[in-house]
Amino acid sequence: MKHLKATTFLIAAALAAPLAAQEAGGRLDIVVQPEPPGLMLGLVQNGPTQLVAGDIYEGLLIYNTDLEPQPGLAESWEISEDGLTYTFKLHEGVKWHDGEDFTADDVVFSADVFLRETHARLRASLAYVESVTALDPLTVEFKLKEPFGPFISVFEAATMPMIPKHIYEGTDFATNEMNATPIGTGPFKFDEWVKGSYIHLVKNEEYYIDGLPYLDEVYYRVIPDAASRAVAFETGEVDVLPGGSVENWDVPRLTEMEGVCSTGEGWEFFAPHAWMWLNNREGPTSNKLFRQAVMYAMNREFMKDVVWNGFGNVPTGPISSKTNFYSDDVTHYDYNPDKAKELLAEMGYDGEPVRILPLPYGETWQRWAEAVRQNLTEVGINVEIDSADVAGWNEKTSQWDYDMAFTYLYQYGDPALGVSRNYTADRIQKGSPWNNVEGYENPELDEKWFAAATMVSPEERQAAYEEIQKEIVDDVPVAWMLELEFPTIYRCNVKDLVTTGIGVNDGPRNAWIEK
Amino acid sequence: MSMWKRFSSNIGAMVGVLLLLTVIFIAIFAPLLFSHDPWQMVQRPFLAPFTMQALPLGTDTLGRDVAAQLAYGARVSLLVGLVSTLVALLIGVPLGALAGFYGGYVDEGAMRFTEFFQTIPNFALAIVLVAIFEPTLASITLAIAIVSWPPVARLVRAEVMSVRKREFVDAATLAGLSKPRILVRQVLPNTVSPIIVMASLMVATAILLESSLSFLGLGDPNAMSWGYMIGAARTVIRSSWWLSFFPGIAIVITVLALNLIGEGLNDALNPHLSRKGKA
Amino acid sequence: MTALIATLSRVVKAAATLLAIAVLNFFLLHAAPGDPAVVLAGEAGAADEQMIEQLRERFGLDQPFYVQLGKYVGGIVQGDLGYSFRQGAPVIDLIAERLPATLLLTLTAFVISLSCGIALGVAAAARVGKVSDSLLTTLALLFYATPLYWLALMAVLVFSVWLGWLPGFGYETVGSAYSGFARALDILKHLILPALTLGLFFMAVYMRMTRASMLEVSTADFVKTAKAKGLSGPVIRRRHILRNAILPVVTLAGLQAGQLVGGAVLTETVFAWPGIGRLMFESLAARDYNTILGVFLVSAAMVILFNIVTDIVYRIVDPRIGARS
């Protein structure tokens, strides 16, 4: 017997209109950085692709800034009490951009065929899925092998984008010619991509929600130099600077301009969490005392203020304060160089040099590494900054050739989706920089991670994760640096740009321009 | 007139020497001039210049002393410039000398090799080399040397070919001297002047190249250089102009000084170079 | 006839050079740390063994090195520059898309720098020793010593941010729907700053060289002959001195024109110019071997092409060359 678990939302929360009446028409210029490698969201899911393709492709659900699921392509959904059956009722009259109907078969194809092959992150969640069945053209049923708490969070556009079956079935997905002209169900259609310059999307007149989108067209502008991007915003060439597209130092200057607004919202679903992998396998970093010393040696508040210009939060542990099941009942590593020196003396640190590998994502990250080096040098640790470009960074981290390496990862709303992958021993896999790269092994804790993922009751899960956090923070498998906050800067006449947990990625759907 | 007299009567060249000596002085005595190292965060970030006496040029994005960074940056820039030029000379001079002196197949082979390197886009090659070997002072220096030796080889070859035709080389041959000895003792010393001139200009170009690489993020993260400073500051150029302005000026001054010296040397060492080259 | 034969033999040599460049760079790039599959997987935001293996297989990276090299060289011989897996398009298409922008930028910069450089060099030489000459040479020296990218930053700051006269980046106004003349004008506006910054350095080079060359040639005997004929100063400068003085400048310019194509990375980055320099730089970070190699080959081909053009120009200007070889 099925039981109505979640409330059915009949009206999209986004449509809860503010006082002013929305005005249709207009064009939005949004910076995209770097240029995406491709727009086929089922094949590529890096940040820039998500940003652009989030307007073209859609998922079954949308998540608000509190990470609660909202109707997307699915009008309503039910979860059985045992947490094993998820049934989605699809929106009626949805059409692909080429005019074909969107049906339950497309959902089955996307989840069970296409994404199982191409989407590594989703694949981990799909491992829990027993079957995906189209009950009728507008109803889909996911059956799980065992309960998987975070399963309701995997229906976001970039996590489980809907792929048109009629285009991809039976083809080689990676080389399908249609990848260049993506077909989705989203509010905007792909029009043109001038490489190195811009991507042009136009309004989907057939969009299944009447009146949406308001905008006529969206330009995603490729401007490779951060300073130029700032200039582009200042001169009015672009209207929106998504988080991270200008350096933090520029943010106050730009937001102080007249008619410019900014918001820190729209990143809740990702909750980007930055840390340094400390190589648990060898060298000084394999010693827990050393790792703790590193934590005490760093003035993370200072770094946040200076390097990140005050944006973000200093984290207490592996789970972001924005993610579900966060707890701050853990050991706090406040700046304490003396304590760091004591710990170093206790372990008998002999001055063996350690290398820091910064993340090659621009000046901020470089400065951050320099600040860390300075802090560590001050407590007597010999530090050298290693350098590598994006490819080199990937190589070094995935081949474990580092002592300390900066990184940040999205948490996708749930520790089981975005956090545990970095700490459990089964995810120690050479060759990928997206798992337990630090080589932390704690079998006892692994059990707790696994158990917490398959619990059904949120209260149980909360308790389990609190325990995990308390324990792991003492071990310092990695040095948690910052809960990143990427303010989105935009002109104030652009309204309703950030209304969901993924922010600008699907922002143009609801956005409108006040004339 | 002696070479020194000619050189010292050249106002431009003397200005160049003065500027360069100043830069060298600052580079050498940087640790004495500044009590803190250039990476140390000493004050609040973005301190404007001329506001604090202790920090005359202000502070950078992390609150580090810009003046100290400039002084230490001089070391790196000069070092990279000098060493890469030396390495380029070490490749180019022997190659050009052998090609010019022995002619024939040696020449053909050496020149094909040189042409080959001239055909590869220079700056792009430098970028790829640095990216491949990862940015360290050594790899940057090497990459700059690798892209800048071909003109040396060509110059030395042309010079050697012209000197080789002079009669004192015949005289040395008739004296029974061996070919390598003639090349080293008789011919090469007579090609030194244009090489010195070219070298002084190459140091300047190398400094520019290093700074360009740094600007693209391909600098040694452990070495404070002027290019690093500009690269690091370009995103804040609007709010904190001095962070990219001062290192920019430092580069201009140093490169200018080297060019002035190079021209002075050229005029002093080769007063008749132009006439000789035409015949 | 001799010119044709000489050109033909150059083309043969050029092809050999290009092939050698391809092989050398192939070695270089494959020696670089960083696996394109890992990078691409990394970009997906998550990766596992299965995905990386799939990618490696797709890129042909699972094959022995010599097989990869052989395939690549084999492709080149047939005019196939390979496929960019990162961009999901044939390299030749990617380059074809970007090359016009680069050519427009570099050729404009080249024409500006060469014409202005020569004009200023002639002017300076004509006023040698005077204040205006010193002023010009000092200015040239200053441009020569100024880092290109720094100049670019300053130019954007002054002309597009403060004064708002010119756009600071990009190739054209995006989505302007301009066409015909309006579009050309729009592109021209975007072109001015990058072309100037790229051109200024070379302008300084050509100016200094023209000046030196003019002064050198002006001591030649035939200049004295021309004076003895009763020709006026300007006529002598134009017909006798300049024509001879320009030869070394043409040679150097020809060498550099080709290099400009591959050397515009900095300018293209600062001005968001969608050219192949940037394509290469961005591909490098992704270890998109085929694209980098393609850009290298195309720019090397440009170098060679420009050298051949220079050679032809040289033959036209200097009758001695054709006769000698």
Next chain:
Amino acid sequence: MSTTLSIEHLTIGLPQGADRPFAVEDVSMSIEKGEILCVVGESGSGKSMTANALMGLLPPGVSVKAGRAMFEARDVLRLPEAEKQALRGASTAMIFQEPMTALNPLMRIGDQIAEVFAAHDRFTQSERREKALALIREVQLPDPEKIIRAYPFQLSGGQRQRAMIAMALALEPKLLIADEPTTALDVTTQAQILKLILDLREKRGMAVMFITHDFGVVAEIADRVIVMREGRVVERGAAAEVLGNPQHEYTKRLLDAIPTGTLPDARQLSATPALEIKGLRKIYRTGGGLFKPVREVRAVDDVSLTVARGEVLGLVGESGSGKSTLGRTAVRLVTPDGGQVLVGGTDLAALSDEDLRKQRHKVQMVFQDPYASLNPRQRIMGAITDGPITRGIPRKEAEARARELLEIVGLGADAASRFPHEFSGGQRQRIGIARALAMDPELIIADEAVSALDVSIQAQVLDLLRELREKLELSILFITHDLRVAAQLCDRIAVMQKGKLVEIGTVHEIFLSPQQDYTRQLLAAVPGADWEQQRTASA
């Protein structure tokens, strides 16, 4: 006769730091219509400066300080630049020494001639072409239609000088200034050009100011002569008078220094050969390669000759005759394609590089260019002792010998510690000789060893060689283009033309009864040959 030009008290100042304050000091002269005035002097006499001042072509820094030059009732020295310009090429014209460099290499000959008309705004385009053609015919260039379209590099030296003359004559100037116009040419060509100038003077009646260092040339064409020395006129007068009865010491010395046609008495020669050349051949190939045809030049074509021990053999020929190649082949700076070079029984041509190095000392060379034959970065001692030390002679001994040799060549032992730039051209040639002697060679090859020197210096070096010949019983192969010089020093003379040995015989045989046409031509072309015969007769 009317005076075309009169120079009065001309003084030309040199820039500061030069070796003397004035290039020309208080010089006066005048040229009548239709007259050829020769201005004679050695390098540095100021003769060219005078000419340049008249044309307004003084180099920067050099300026007229005093005096005037009246031409067509105007002082050409003080005219504004525009008027000077109008004068140049139209009323006054000039031809220069180096035909190789005096023409614009990038312009067709016809255009360069027509340019004169354009500069003075005369005639239409087609007329200019016609005029140019006529001029080319007038200066007797072959195939005018072709010449007019030719570039300078396609012409020989003599042809270029004719083209220059055509240009100078284009607007029928009243005054032609010729600055050493034949110095760079071969004797036969020189003779032709001199004749051309004489003819043109006859036809057009213009005044000619002819600058030269060569009294032979003076004797050939001068009406009047002015002798200059260090910026001053030392003697002036009718040609016959100055040549026949010089008054000033300097003129006398100059005339004495000229190799007279006086033939030295024949000496008894040894029967042992110092050098035997047998069937020597050297072919230069240019071009070649994938698409280019090979071109061959037979520089030395089957030449055999012998230099006896203690003999001086003169090797005479014009440029391109292969005489220098022969000399260089004999010391094996050039490897021959065939034949033998026997020195003391060893065939140098057949030796391996290594063996050759050990035999090098047997033949030494004295070079033409005193400025190029010494390494500017090496002290004299090093230059002289490098060879002996390499041969295995102890350094001390070699250095002692070097000092001794420097004494012998008249420089003094302390010259050893100095650098080449501290010596004059003549002194450098002496060093070159000392260097050759230091190797105790069996044969010295002197390749145009005195050609680059002023006459008076030339005479001194020739004296030295003569002296050494006696003292050291030197065998010398003396290569020269100048028959008069050869006659001074040599026992026998060999004449070469186009790589072949034309004639060989004693000096008396060659001069008095030449067997071959070419030899006779050469002799006839020697400038002032008639005058010299008179001198010889009267001496």
